[in-house]
Amino acid sequence: MTIATRYAEFAAREARGVSPLYERLSSAVSGDDTLLALLGTLPPAKRQPNLLFGVVRLLGGPVDEPDAFHDFTIGNWPAIEAEIRDRATQTNEAGRCAVLLPVLAALPQPLALLEVGASAGLCLYPDRYAYRYGDHLVGSGEPVLECALTGVAPPSGPPEVVWRAGLDLNPLDVTDPADVGWLDALIWPEHTHRRARLRAAAAVAAAEPPLLVRGDLVDDLPALAARAPAGATLVVFHTSVLYQVPEPRRNAFVELVRDLPGHWIANEDPAVLRYDGLPEPPGSALYNVLALDGGPLAWTRGHGQAMAWFG
Structure with a gap:
């Protein structure tokens, strides 16, 4: 191209x-x-x-x-x-938690979350945000993440998270104004609601900063995963990250993450992480595919604003 x-x-x-x-x-x-x-x-x-x-x-x-x-x-x-x-595009859109929530809430609780490509770690707090799926409100607090959900019922409540960690080549610090300034610059100009969401989510993360490790998604993932507490379901997840990873390295990551204990949630462009037999997407806009343990479940929009379940 x-x-x-x-x-x-x-x-x-x-x-x-x-x-x-x-x-x-x-x-x-x-x-x-x-x-x-x-x-x-x-x-x-x-x-x-x-x-x-x-x-x-x-x-x-x-x-x-x-x-x-x-x-x-x-x-x-x-x-x-x-x-x-x-720099790299490290868009840390907390709104993506809205499309992760139906899967996270259905897994055996409690959860140990490990995000690959975590940026500042704002997607590591799905239990701390509130969600609005149409007329259905889940959880409490700020920010309130809105998502147009079709094909599946909204979850009854947020997950229970007992450990949260992130892996990134260049982790960002939500307590550093310069790092938050870069996250703000990555938000599209008209999206004042996303700027307010960034500030609210950053306040949540700053109150209890996550464990963020500087490292590679293949070389350093096993050691970080091994730090998850016993008795919690390990969930390794990533969203709109793998397009920045060269294909051979991407393939090595997929082979590695499949063999880790727990579960793997991917939310990526289908041209980057391919699946057989996908249904047609809901429209001509760009959609990611949400998948659990390699099985595709739903079409999702990039900022978490919509989700069409087919799994």
């Missing part, structure tokens, strides 16, 4: 109907030969729209008008390039 096609597809499949500003901006970049040439100097994993747009926002650049974005990016490319090479 060319860089131009990547940006055009982001506009059409991810941003359309979700962020008009990013739809327009990504479409403009797909036809901007100067910006495409600059992006072509980066490693393939560093060319993604979310990373470019997040870095420009972090540096105070405009994303609401393509011409102004073009001028800022060209004029500040050395600083932008340095940030892009140093």
Whole structure:
């Protein structure tokens, strides 16, 4: 896939109907030969729209008008390039807990949660948030995570979590304003509700910080998993992470995680983690597939805003 096609597809499949500003901006970049040439100097994993747009926002650049974005990016490319090479998209969207909850609540309790690609660990607190599935409210507290759920009944309550840990190449600290600032820059410009959600979820995590370990998803996962307490169901999970992992390493991770005790929950793009016999997705937007122990269960939207169960 060319860089131009990547940006055009982001506009059409991810941003359309979700962020008009990013739809327009990504479409403009797909036809901007100067910006495409600059992006072509980066490693393939560093060319993604979310990373470019997040870095420009972090540096105070405009994303609401393509011409102004073009001028800022060209004029500040050395600083932008340095940030892009140093950073990764670590979108820590607590809303994704809403699509994990039906599976987590159905597993043998209590749970020991281990998130791969944990960022700042905000998805390690599914028991501390509240959820609204249509008219059905689950749990209490803030933030309240809303999800359009079809095909399965909402869970009756949140799970019981007795241990939570995360593994990440560059874990972020919710008590560090600079790290929270990067998470904020990754939120799409119109999404004020997600900014409020980030602040509320960060407050939950900061009150009882999770165990976050800097490490590799293959080399360092077994040792961290071994630290889970006896008597709890180990659940290794990840969401929108494996697209950043080269395929051979991704395959090694899948082989490893299948053999760990407990359960494995994946929530990934079906082009990244493939399954046979999937039903058609609910629409033309980009959907992840939620799976338990390698068996696909549901289509989910990237920020946890919708879930269509088919398992």
